[in-house]
Amino acid sequence: RNARLTLDPAFTVAPVPHRLFGSFVEHMGRCVYTGIFEPGHQAADERGLRTDVLQLVRELAPTVVRYPGGNFVSGYRWEDGVGPVAERPRRLDLAWGSVETNEFGLHEFDTWAREVGTETMMAINLGTRGVQEALDLLEYCNIGGGTRLSDQRIANGSKDPFGIKLWCLGNEMDGPWQTGHKTAHEYGRLAAETARAMRQVDPDLELVACGSSSRSMPTFGAWESTVLELAYDQVDYVSAHAYYQEFDGDAASFLASAVDMDAFIEQVVATADGVGARLKNRKRINISFDEWNVWYQSRPHKDPSIEKWTVAPRVIEDQYSVTDAVVVGTLLNSLLRHGDRVTIANQAQLVNVIGLLRSEPEGPAWKQTIAHPFEQVRHLARGQVLRVAGTSDRYETARFGDVDVVDASATHDEESGTVTLFLANRDQEQPARVEVGLRGFGAERVLSATTLHAGEGQDRHTANTADAPAAIAPRALEDVSLVDGTATVVLPPLSWSVVQFA
Numbered sequence: 001r002n003a004r005l006t007l008d009p010a011f012t013v014a015p016v017p018h019r020l021f022g023s024f025v026e027h028m029g030r031c032v033y034t035g036i037f038e039p040g041h042q043a044a045d046e047r048g049l050r051t052d053v054l055q056l057v058r059e060l061a062p063t064v065v066r067y068p069g070g071n072f073v074s075g076y077r078w079e080d081g082v083g084p085v086a087e088r089p090r091r092l093d094l095a096w097g098s099v100e101t102n103e104f105g106l107h108e109f110d111t112w113a114r115e116v117g118t119e120t121m122m123a124i125n126l127g128t129r130g131v132q133e134a135l136d137l138l139e140y141c142n143i144g145g146g147t148r149l150s151d152q153r154i155a156n157g158s159k160d161p162f163g164i165k166l167w168c169l170g171n172e173m174d175g176p177w178q179t180g181h182k183t184a185h186e187y188g189r190l191a192a193e194t195a196r197a198m199r200q201v202d203p204d205l206e207l208v209a210c211g212s213s214s215r216s217m218p219t220f221g222a223w224e225s226t227v228l229e230l231a232y233d234q235v236d237y238v239s240a241h242a243y244y245q246e247f248d249g250d251a252a253s254f255l256a257s258a259v260d261m262d263a264f265i266e267q268v269v270a271t272a273d274g275v276g277a278r279l280k281n282r283k284r285i286n287i288s289f290d291e292w293n294v295w296y297q298s299r300p301h302k303d304p305s306i307e308k309w310t311v312a313p314r315v316i317e318d319q320y321s322v323t324d325a326v327v328v329g330t331l332l333n334s335l336l337r338h339g340d341r342v343t344i345a346n347q348a349q350l351v352n353v354i355g356l357l358r359s360e361p362e363g364p365a366w367k368q369t370i371a372h373p374f375e376q377v378r379h380l381a382r383g384q385v386l387r388v389a390g391t392s393d394r395y396e397t398a399r400f401g402d403v404d405v406v407d408a409s410a411t412h413d414e415e416s417g418t419v420t421l422f423l424a425n426r427d428q429e430q431p432a433r434v435e436v437g438l439r440g441f442g443a444e445r446v447l448s449a450t451t452l453h454a455g456e457g458q459d460r461h462t463a464n465t466a467d468a469p470a471a472i473a474p475r476a477l478e479d480v481s482l483v484d485g486t487a488t489v490v491l492p493p494l495s496w497s498v499v500q501f502a
């Protein structure tokens, strides 16, 4: 298999968006409870935060973390999660059929986010609640003091305001499964008025309107159009959510999932820009891709033996394989390639629930295969996103037609002179020889080269587990050279590789 690519320092897409490497913590299953928070665990600190998980999160270094949901937020009363823990109510969580103890709430999350060194992206409940409760939450979080709710925050232990800039106006309000689901018109009006009121408190907030829960929603396109017509001036971003999976052993199509993500992004951009044109508005609405991942949604969400209304049940604890990691790499490529318009993205979720990480109650924590491409792109994509020109051999897929065998994105950090290539070989049997023209960069050497694929005694289904937590991880890629400004990289079959030149 072959691909010929050309990069040029002048052909840039955008600066690498800092918030593209976000994650998501929802009160769902074991993401919070026995995920990031487990008082009594041997690695828990005095606040109940699991320091083993914290250490892994710090290595991933998500730049922004969305909280507290997800579907959960559409029935959530934030007041339940503040004040003395012993007095916090236990509530039904309608979204996931479980019981929320509220032992972990706003203050605990703020403490955890500070420990990680990440920005909070706060979602508000626009399912069962509205403008006033959003204003109350904003006052509680962001006002310095001297008002009822800001003083209450201080009394509850946080003298300094949380200072949250980025807010999601609800979650997946287009979905009939959402508590308080709305039509596009109902939601667009509510989002606009909530945003208008929140901006009366602070005009500099950054606000995300709900877009579609997936590109296959029957309302996709029309939803974005109506919502943005009603809320264009009041919001900064429209969200997109997408989860991919392998159907019936069709790995060839699954590996091409980024083709769908590319199209999704381009269609949302076209729709948003179309509304801007109709409104004669020069402002640009960007995309917050605030839920994306591989998720085997066709499997039951939880074991049928788990009763309703339990605390922190095991829900969608997908175990990720080599194939899933390669797909995640290509989805990161898609996000980077569109870095001019997708400026926020959150891989969903952080721990246990379709998690980058896994942790066991009273047990160990480890990185799933999909954590590796995330961590690499997070740390190594620097400077400018480059336009990747060129051609790749193609292959036929049942779901997405003809698709490139080699999927690529690239960045250029002018300061260090480093060019970084992120490459996936979608061919399951054959290696791919990739030639990359780098003449304009003056690169002289290969700085580093790694690849993630199934090694000896493994196959494409191999996963990391509690017993073999590092079975799948990036390892050295030997077959890389740079001669007279042309790089040659040989990618193993079904692999995700990162190569840097300087």
Ligand code: AHR
Pocket (backbone or CB within 6 Å): 026, 028, 069, 070, 071, 072, 171, 172, 213, 291, 348, 349
């Ligand atoms: O991330 C899991 C769920 O997927 C979220 O709660 C919801 O927003 C989406 O449907």
